[in-house]
Amino acid sequence: MSTFVALDTVDVRFPTSRTLDGSDAMNPDPDYSAAYVRLRTDAADGLEGHGFVFTIGRGNDVQVKAIEALAPYVVGAGVEDVLDDLGEFWRRLVHDSQLRWLGPEKGVMHMAVGAVVNALWDLRAKRAGRPLWQLLASLEPRAIVDLVDFRYLSDALTPADALEILEKAEPGRAQREAELLRSGYPGYTTTPGWLGYDDAKLERLCREAVEAGFRQIKLKVGADRDEDVRRLTIARRVVGDDIAIAVDANQRWEVDEAVTWMEALRPFDVAWIEEPTSPDDVLGHAAIARRVKPIRVATGEHVANRVVFKQFLQADALQVMQIDAARVAGVNENVANLLLAAKFGVPVCPHAGGVGLCEVVQHLSMFDFVAVSGSLDSRVIEYVDHLHEHFVTPVDVRDGVYRAPTAPGAGSEMLAESLETYRQGRHG
Amino acid sequence: MSTFVALDTVDVRFPTSRTLDGSDAMNPDPDYSAAYVRLRTDAADGLEGHGFVFTIGRGNDVQVKAIEALAPYVVGAGVEDVLDDLGEFWRRLVHDSQLRWLGPEKGVMHMAVGAVVNALWDLRAKRAGRPLWQLLASLEPRAIVDLVDFRYLSDALTPADALEILEKAEPGRAQREAELLRSGYPGYTTTPGWLGYDDAKLERLCREAVEAGFRQIKLKVGADRDEDVRRLTIARRVVGDDIAIAVDANQRWEVDEAVTWMEALRPFDVAWIEEPTSPDDVLGHAAIARRVKPIRVATGEHVANRVVFKQFLQADALQVMQIDAARVAGVNENVANLLLAAKFGVPVCPHAGGVGLCEVVQHLSMFDFVAVSGSLDSRVIEYVDHLHEHFVTPVDVRDGVYRAPTAPGAGSEMLAESLETYRQGRHG
Known part of the structure; x- marks a missing residue:
């Protein structure tokens, strides 16, 4: 059994606006950036989970701050507890009764959850020794259904529908x-x-x-x-x-x-x-x-x-x-x-x-x-x-x-x- | 002519969760909070513009950070330039080509714009010596239409429709x-x-x-x-x-x-x-x-x-x-x-x-x-x-x-x- 010991963030920015790479009708001068997160554990394997939110420059610091607001959920938690039930952990992050107000489920706070969740999947895949696509595709249908929060979906997609697919x-x-x-x-x-x-x-x-x-x-x-x-x-x-x-x-x-x-x-x-x-x-x-x-x-x-x-x-x-x-x-x-x-x-x-x-x-x-x-x-x-x-x-x-x-x-x-x-x- | 000299923020939190005031089916334990902003100018009148985003506790610091990301738009700007054309200033804030990515127009970044815009209206109303409702209701119909960004609305409401109303x-x-x-x-x-x-x-x-x-x-x-x-x-x-x-x-x-x-x-x-x-x-x-x-x-x-x-x-x-x-x-x-x-x-x-x-x-x-x-x-x-x-x-x-x-x-x-x-x- 191991424990998450750190959630580190980095505000990474590439000065892409200088070359007009990535320019379009709404985004004339993007500086491609990442609000980056790295999850560290005390496990002997030394493996880390990495994730990020992509932004286009200004505000990347705000996005980093939002990721840091999720640290209390991760740091100190049991790695196996979290990774073995990422559906449950996802629900805890997304439905935090106070953070939820900042979206709900949209914008800076929701993307921050995405970065942390993706970092957890990165770690889980590394621990399994597999690329993420193969790891996901090796799960039992019921285990995949358990990853999904069907809240607000049931008029279009039920767990039974998902299982059938x-x-x-x-x-x-x-x-x-x-x-x-x-x-x-x-x-x-x-x-x-x-x-x-x-x-x-x-x-x-x-x-x-x-x-x-x-x-x-x-x-x-x-x-x-x-x-x-x-x-x-x-x-x-x-x-x-x-x-x-x-x-x-x-x-x-x-x-x-x-x-x-x-x-x-x-x-x-x-x-x-x-x-x-x-x-x-x-x-x-x-x-x-x-x-x-x-x-x-x-x-x-x-x-x-x-x-x-x-x-x-x-x-x-x-x-x-x-x-x-x-x-x-x-x-x-x-x-x-x-x-x-x-x-x-x-x-x-x-x-x-x-x-x-x-x-x-x-x-x-x-x-x-x-x-x-x-x-x-x-x-x-x-x-x-x-x-x-x-x-x-x-x-x-x-x-x-x-x-x-x-x-x-x-x-x-x-x-x-x-x-x-x-x-x-x-x-x- | 005067200039905005500071955008100050305060992370204000009231410990309301102790009394269960404000508890409902989705928000069981809110700590009513405000990501607060105060705009100061160098004008002799000493008037300030105050605004805030309401949150329910955790994440209020993220919201404060988002407000601070807008300081470059305000600090150093001419007060009269900004207040005399708040429609144009609104568009500049909302459609910032990089910050926009963090929404667009939703969540933490959009609410931050709201706090700053409301603070500007507070200042404009104080300068006019009137409560906001009376100030707004004293504007010519065309001046009110100019406050609105009709982008994405024109299939339901055009400037002409608004003027007619x-x-x-x-x-x-x-x-x-x-x-x-x-x-x-x-x-x-x-x-x-x-x-x-x-x-x-x-x-x-x-x-x-x-x-x-x-x-x-x-x-x-x-x-x-x-x-x-x-x-x-x-x-x-x-x-x-x-x-x-x-x-x-x-x-x-x-x-x-x-x-x-x-x-x-x-x-x-x-x-x-x-x-x-x-x-x-x-x-x-x-x-x-x-x-x-x-x-x-x-x-x-x-x-x-x-x-x-x-x-x-x-x-x-x-x-x-x-x-x-x-x-x-x-x-x-x-x-x-x-x-x-x-x-x-x-x-x-x-x-x-x-x-x-x-x-x-x-x-x-x-x-x-x-x-x-x-x-x-x-x-x-x-x-x-x-x-x-x-x-x-x-x-x-x-x-x-x-x-x-x-x-x-x-x-x-x-x-x-x-x-x-x-x-x-x-x-x-």
Whole structure:
């Protein structure tokens, strides 16, 4: 039996705004950052759990402070007690009777829970000597159901529904796991699409994306309609007709504006329109989805929790569900999100990029394929070629495909040197 | 011309959990707290702007930190520049391209904006020598429209709609202002209804509420159905048939559970059911509202922003809209909320209680009556007899009625002595 002895935090910031990497219609100058947490125990194995909230700069210190507010739950607790029942521990964190007021279940405090929960999963996977996706996919269906808090979901998804989904997928697990290890999971790339790039760079990056084996790219849109048409013309010309092109408005539009704007982009055979409007606006997305058919609506990177995702599905307001590894309250809530998507028959194509989001979210998609949806159909994981070099086990994306990670853990551990170099205050 | 020279914060906590004041089905042991902000200028008048976020204890330090993250926007800025265009300043705070990621527009960061914005309004009202409600109600309709950010609202409320509502109310302003000064605004009391009280105390407080002139009381429900029936039986017996009784489940239920539970409470002629389920669940509330008719559904104290309120109204998911002074991004967003309610013809009955919420929110209801809805019909402001003694201008509630405040400011200033006594770390 061992005990958690420390919850350490680091305010890590990369000065990405200098190069306009990551610029879009709503986020012109992000400094990709992480409110980072490391859980230490007194066990002889020396293993640690690492997790983070991704932010884009200012306010990362607020996010760090929120993570620190959870230390009393962790420090001094028995490691095995916590790790053996992460469903129960999740409920204790999320439903803390006083902290809950600060959301509830949204924003800074909810993301802080996510960082701690993900760090616990990282530790659990390291202790098991397995990558997180394999650990999750090895759990009994009932154990997976126990990870989920069904509060506020029961009108759409009950524990019995979840169990049925998981049991149906069980017979094919071994075969799909082997398939993943052999062939990986398809990715798509957003690297060419940032608004800050000039035409030559756009063209070059589009060409390189196809040469690298990606079957889908994504372009940022929404700042200027004529510019979008122009950039889509270039992109479609360069990638040809066989490569899918998704577009992403980063919440820029009103409902009517989204519909009109997408009429202008319709000739380019757009795979999906992402974040057309406020991520809180379920009914707005539903109206947009009805009016831009057959173009699919995608959203999720800013969807605060499973209750909002539930409504997006109930209202047919999204046709592509984009879970994020660090927006909701960690692995447990994303298991709920995957089960909701499976119940409604909607594909999950995670948001990634930022700092370490690719590293973490690949585990959720691979778990989904092995043990939940059982399908790769219409499913791709976002890939952005940023900042992977700072991670202990960076993603391995080759020929447009995420290779299944085999190292123990959740992928969330940054290099000690990177943490030190980019710790707030240490860089210029 | 003067300049903001400081943004000071205080972490204020009252140890209310010791007496079970404020206990309900979801919040068993709140320590009513305020993440408090004070804005100082170099003007000779010595006036300050005070504002706060209400929390219930743990995490108040996180909320304080979030307020401090906004200091760069305020300190060094020209006071007149900021106060003369609070619509523009609101947009700058809310849409900060990096801080926005921490919500967007929800939770800790959004409430921090609310505290700062409310402090600015407090200062503006003090400078004008008027209570906030009168200051707001003296603005030209176009100036009120300029306070509102219509982003994500235009499918339900346009600037033209807002102007029409405000212009329609303009001719009656003087008469309604006089009526308020003469007769006040009706309140209702939640003082009897907390779950922690025994029967004798419940009975005594119900009797005292009627004797004090209140025409409505509210009881907390949702922890135990038989207990709720028993307590409602006592309450109805004591207050008689002419006093309205609302009930409040504080988000305790699933959708079906809410409907079944309310069937059991239907015989008590319930005025409204408040927060039956997750405050994020627009579609869930809509389903509940359809099924418990003619009982009205009320919610709002945890509704994160105007975009969510918009959907509640579009879906007929609430019939009573409960704005909160410290949940959304301050006065400006609540002006948007009042305009949305007026557009949909739904009465606004603010959430209050906590620390200082009564003091602040009365200004919004009175502004609504004078300049927006023009109506007192079905409208009441919540009143709880807690902690008013800590404010410089405490509410004056007599004969069940909020007397219109006449002191300059927004009501949000706490006594220096209280700030010092209950500053975190100073009490036992």
